[in-house]
Amino acid sequence: MNISSIAGITGYAGIGAYVASKWGLRGLTKAAALELAPDGTRVCSVHPGTVRTAMTADFDDSFTAAQPLPRFGEPEEVARMVLFIAADATYSTGTEDRLPDATVSIGGPPQRSHGLLAGPGVHVLLQRDATPPPDVVLGPQVSVLRLRNSPGRGLVAVRPDGHVGFRCGTTDAAGLSNWLSLISALASPSNRP
DSSP states (O other): OEEOOGGGTTOOTTOHHHHHHHHHHHHHHHHHHHHHGGGTOOOOEEOOOSBOSGGGTTOOGGGGTTSSSOSOBOHHHHHHHHHHHHHTOTTOOSOOOBOOOOEEOSSSSOEEHHHHTTSSSEEEEEETTOOOOOGGGBOTTEEEEEETTSOSSOEEEEOTTSBEEEEESSOOHHHHHHHHHHTTOBOOGGGOO
């Protein structure tokens, strides 16, 4: 498991060496995944946003104010994502699993999916015939959209950075709840009935 950064996907001005190292780690992950897959070895990477570490100790809260989740991540949260990928995402190797920019219909004129997902928070995309997850699972930073032009009963949950974090062929409320908990987007106990 390689720990990269969102800087390895989007890039940032003024920290070129850091960005280059994270893009390099991303490429190494993909190459190693291809080389080691025949032996059954998976190689994955995670790309967290701003995490509270020694490197960010001097950053104040204004640094994260414009992020979709406007706070610092904690190392324990990254560790839970690594554990999820290592233990549960066993059919994943060498991929960031980013949602493609497709034309979708949620009612009204067709739109591009990346435009729909440009808002903050986690987006749960339901196929046309999917059962919606119970409200008890959904926190205030989670939006649900029904894709009327996508037949099926499944759902895809997209992280704020556009990467697919959870998918299932039929609505799996427990699985979605576990994933939302891993990324700290689950409804807090005070918001649950």
